[in-house]
Amino acid sequence: MLLNRAQAKLHLGVAIPTALLTLVCLAFYVRESLEAGKPVGGGSGSGLICGIVAGLVIVFEMGLWPRKALRRLRLLPTKYWLAAHIWLGLASLPLAIAHCGFHLGGWLPATFMVLFVLCIVSGVYGLVVQNVLPRYMLRNLPSETIYNQIDYVSEQTVKDARQMLLTACGRNLSREQAFEEEPELEGVSTHTIVIGAVRQAGRTRGRTLETQRVPEAREDRETLWTALSEIEPFLLRGDAAQTPVNNRQQASQWFSRLRSACSEDGQSVIDILEGMCDQRRQFDIQATLHRWLHTWLAIHVGLSVAVSVLLAVHVWTALKYW
């Protein structure tokens, strides 16, 4: 969730009451500790209050999970839940530390505390990447598509590339299977192909649907079909394939050589091929960023479940040995 001035109203609406609640609890705790001459533990009145509040926060935090699963229910918009999740979660750490009186205690509270801190750290990490990566993606990945559609879009790009070469240069005579495949493509042959053009709109570049007329480039038939066969694995599988266009710099050199080997008419075809490679490169970056953006959640949820279980055990043992 983005933390910026535009969302101040949402965040402050939750952060201020949370901060007040935390400060009140900590004030109690500090006063009692000062009276006792040392940091009091969970058995003290204020320590217990801090612990109960922190425990309730943990229970509430876990509530986000079923809340998100039950999307259909109108239990307040999810943005309020997430804002509360962030600020109450952050507030629970000082309360938990106060509750344990700055001691890790036995193995159970120690494990509990370590996992709890890791859980909060993972959450903070998530918050940071959610604040940084979407902006990065917006500015640097104009060809971004839906993550799980990357393979499909890549296949479609290869089909588009073949269609384009068929229209511009004619059949690929060097391919054995060409005669089987091309009649189908030939049936839909037009001199216009659909491209996802990157264009400037306002302050940001964006992807919109555009069509482009394909020029005749029959002179470069063999060169261009060969070029496509070399870059096709990259277009389909990205970095997982070893091709001369994996790296942006190498790709630039490779396309320069291709340009010099082709006639004037073939240049715009090469432009489109280069654009396709660039799109695939963006997909690879998008896939990486997507993992960065979302894999932490699995860790965070795992830790949260562990913390919840340990909280239950902690409450049970505390009540048992009171």
Next chain:
Amino acid sequence: MSDKSDPNPADSKVVSFDVVGLAGDVRPDDEGLFARNVDGQLIRVERATASQLDQDVKLTIDGQDVTVKKAVPTRDSQGNILRDRDGVPVPRPTTIYDATSAAFVRNPGDPHPIPALCHKEHLPPVGVCRVCVVEATEMTRRGPRRKLVPSCVQRVTDGMIVNTINSQADQEAAERVKAASQTVIELLMADHLPDAQRRAPGNELAAIADRMGINRSRFQPRGIERGKDSSSRMILVDHDQCILCGRCQRGCNWVKHNNVIGRGDKGYTARIAFDLDDPMAQSSCVSCGECAVSCPTGALEFQPSFIETQIERVKNEMRAEKKDGDIVTADELVKYPLFSGIPYKFLQFNGAAVVRRILKPGDVLCREGEYGSTAVIMLSGEFEVFLKTTRGAVRNRSAGGIRGLFGGLKTVLEKAGGRAKLADIGAAQLNENERILLTAADVILGEMTCMNRYPRSATVLATEQSEVLEIRRNVLYMLQRNAVSREILDRVYRERSLRGQLASLPIFDALDEASREKAAEYLRDKVDLLSVDPGQPVFRQGDFADDYYVNRLGFVKVTQQYGRNERVLNYLGPGNGFGEIGLLSGIGNLISESRGQAVEPGSRTATCTALDHVELIRIKGEDFRGLLDAFPDLRDALVNKAEQILRRDEEALDRLQAIEADEYLDQGLFLAQNLLVLDLERCTRCDECTKACADTHDGVTRLVRDGLRFDKFLVASSCRSCMDPYCLVGCPVDAIHRNGDSLEIEIEDYCIGCGLCAENCPYGNINMHGFPKQEIDAKGKLRNVYDQQKGVRTAVIQQRATTCDLCRSIDGRPSCVYACPHEAAFRMSGEELMKIVSR
């Protein structure tokens, strides 16, 4: 037959009857003084004024008193009235031939008392053959003046006495006319009618000779031969048979606008010529066949090999597609009254375009949702029309069980009513479980599919042994163009369907059933039936409003001008009415009074244009006012409705006028009223919006998190409630339309799942969703239908169109926005998006 507004008659290649500049005081019968060259023909064209359209002329034809208007509106080849830029019909003088037609040709197939060769009702008259000569007596200062005149170009005058060859009132006059006409015919026969053509079907010269009892010409044929042109594989040109009537020339140049045929040579060798007198095959002729169809003699005939090839090709196609039926030849077709007025050669040319089918009881004639290219003429038998798709509303309901306890939903089909409007069956309305029976008396069905290529509206099956003719578009087009056929079709429509359609008009919603029937009865004999060509405006914004229209075939586009731009308010399918706002505003300023100066009294507030071939019912202003006087409840309801529409339009217009941005316009966002916009700076691509949408709609999302980008916003693929909702066009049962209050797109419960709206949506925002097919059981409840195959029971699935309903079926708060945890999803209009981006 129809009202057609021609924005610029000068551009439309229609012959001009305007003779401004001619000497005004020339006597009408001194044709030599003011004959004019119109497309190679020296003809007399007289000026007619708009006021003459309302002036009566009384004359006597063959002893019968006849009253006609002094001028008639000029019509094009389809009978459409041509209008000038101001919407006023372009007048032309009423001729004796017109008046005789009005007096004596009352029923289809009635012979015209005046034989004619060079004249045809859909072509401007040129009066060159003189076969249509009649004796006209006019009163002058010197007493009565009797003269033989060509009836096709001679205008009528008050008190004129006309005698044709059939006149019983003045048999001597009839003899004189006959003698003159006979001489002309014999002269033509001598030069242009070889013996081989004497019995040829479609040779009008031979037919007229027979009718007048002329066995042989008294004149010697000429010695000069003009030759033949057999270069075309389609049309054989025999110049010797050509009487130079110019019908081929007018057909080519004025009807089809091909401008290939002209004249060549002079004197005896004068003949028609293609381009610069090229052989036909080497000219720019496009082989449309119009010249041969127009030719009244054997000068232009279809090559027999061409017709045989055409028939064989269609037979092969039918065999390949395993279709039953026999091709009906032109000789058979002319025996049917409906086809009797159509030129024989046209039927010959389209010999493979009519197929006869014999259906056994239970045989399906057509299925709802199927695309087709034919209309059906019912010759005998009875047919049942019904909607096979069960009427059921797509609704969200609790999933039940534990899932339901936690708010789980499932999308179901629920029993629902609703009257589907069957565009293909004369816009008839069908209630649930209702079936319509059609017989041969209904003559035709399926015109909408045939003319406009829309899916079939309903399933039709034969209930008894039946015989039908399936006709293709060009034949239907000719049926609508030909006066005889058109009259049959219109009469049948008036007798069989009109009253029902009027009674179910939306403007009568405020009336009870009995009053609706009374109102329909009141209007039935007062309405006009019109047809409008694609792209032609029915009326324009700002025009004087004096008629109310009901659409019975095709789609009408309703647009409104704002500044230099235009927005589409609606697309109206069959069964919908329009024009009430302008009309009401003219009735005692009903709307203007309550809305100040917002509505110009009596003027149209929007432009209505035919999107495709449109057939309309026109209720004249005076009849509409009479209706409102007779039914005061209707008046109040209509005023309220019109005010609502105007208020809504004004609000939308205010929004539009504030917008100016190229990018914004490029991406079509200005048309959007309700965008799903994702702020990509905030969006973490978690897909919660998509999942929430899927959760709300039984696991099928109605949005895709991809689409156009505008600045930092992603405009996701979800229904935009466009201002130009092209998805509305073509629905065969009128199941998709604007929500009355908010302009949002709404799919009605009686959607038959043909998928046309999904294909039409340019943004892919309408999806076809499979639901288990349901049927109503004995208790009136919907039950799933199962198919048993090899012992396995599987639910039968039927498709329904679904689109974003903004979660109105739950609480009206879109789940996509509600579920977004990052405050990145918004619903906004295109204008609001623009404002945010402009900051």
